[in-house]
Amino acid sequence: MAEQKEVGFWNSLMRIDRRIIFLFIFVAISVPMFLQINLKIPTSPEVESLVATLDKLPDGARVLVSLDYDPGSEPELQPMAETFFGYALRRKFKVIVIGLWPQGPIQAERAKPIAERQVGRQFEYGIDYVNLGYQAGNELVIQRMGSSIPQTFPVDYFGKPVADFPMMQGVTNFSNIDYVFNLSAGYPGTVEWVLFAVDRFNIVLGAGNTAVQAPQVYPYLGKQLKGILGGMKGGAEFEILTGLPGRAVKYMTGQTFAHTIIVLFIIMANIAYFTTRKKEQGGLS
């Protein structure tokens, strides 16, 4: 009788309504948002490598930031952009923003004030920050920038001639850029930067990717890619290592809870599967 009850429980688990699982996930993500739970976030070598490369740059280095994503990927990539701008402000980097996706430069304009509030300093437009906007052409834009950045982007995002900005004086091509940081949600993105800029023009590249895209760019890690921020976890590690805790750290608690629920469901589903199968096979014999 007790055994029948047990198998009945596992059988019902096999037929569980998917909406119950959704409810569990919903609760697992919602509850931590209202509680101040700080979980320890260990850092990984790929994020440490990215930050170490940034730390080696001299103060006032000229960095190019390519934001190749749209609002659909904002929860994962926008915290990385905010942290990078915050770090750049602290190190007095000269930041040149571009976008291979039309919405990329807009995302930069949204991330900038958040970083400025966090650090307590402001970028001076044209002196230590310039947004060159979007340029159509995908990987061809990268290729053309290798020959001439001012010709590829003759005017900035607001329509002003790029040659008028003091920080753009002396910038001809990638040889005048100390570091490239790419935030990518797909094509064109990190893969194209590796193919057309790293291996051809020897730029130093670090990348932040959506979690879906991260496994695709991992093989480049090392010589071709000096560090990866993989999804929200990578973003949270980046915030910790740079000492600029932001949204990714805050979101990671919900992420951890949701993953725990999913793992528990996978374990229970496997137990249910093998238990009911064993019973069915026993019944057949």
Added chain:
Amino acid sequence: MSTIGIWVGALLTLGILSFLYKDNPFYKLSESIFLGISAGYWFVSLYYQSLLPRLFDNLGVTKLMGASKTDGALQSLFVHGRWDPNIWYLVAGALGIMMLLRLVPKVGWISRWPLAFVVGTTAGLYFTRYLASNALSQIHATLKDFIVFGQPGFVGWANLNNLILLVGVISGLAYFYFSKEHKGIVGGAAKIGIYFLMVTFGASFGYTVMSRMSLLIGRLDFLYGTWLGLLR
């Protein structure tokens, strides 16, 4: 974001999320609005960020129409008698028009020419880049010292990593080697290759789950924080 914008965003978010319960008219409405606005947004965005500045401004069409005071390639060539390399955008414009002829059944075949141009240039462009970056550089990165000196003990983490890399590459290649039947040593190696592939797919799936959870967290943060003001 304005109050109206936040409310519209919140209601549409709830509309899309309502599909998790079951299909309903509220979801259909939200989906249709999203599709319609996306199409419109992309059209306007591409016109103003690509067609207008790259084609019409560079050629001087906007000046001809009286919408701009800046000369383009047509004015340079025909008014000032000066060569302007931007005149090449005429070829790009012509290819674009040829592509649009796909919409006219009788002359639709013309659209194959610009397509052939795109396919040819892309293939040529990628051929050398893929060979250099995805083949040669990757092979070079795989050729690592089997024993890394200076590690704590003989089997340090770096040595273990290199060993896993070596076994993974050889067994993975063995799995995709079809000129010999997968029996004996080749069969054993191929089987190990399958396990490596499974681990890869598992890691990929894990990352996908994280990505989807991140999107949900982003939306709930918007609903609780920006819309309802419940979060600090």
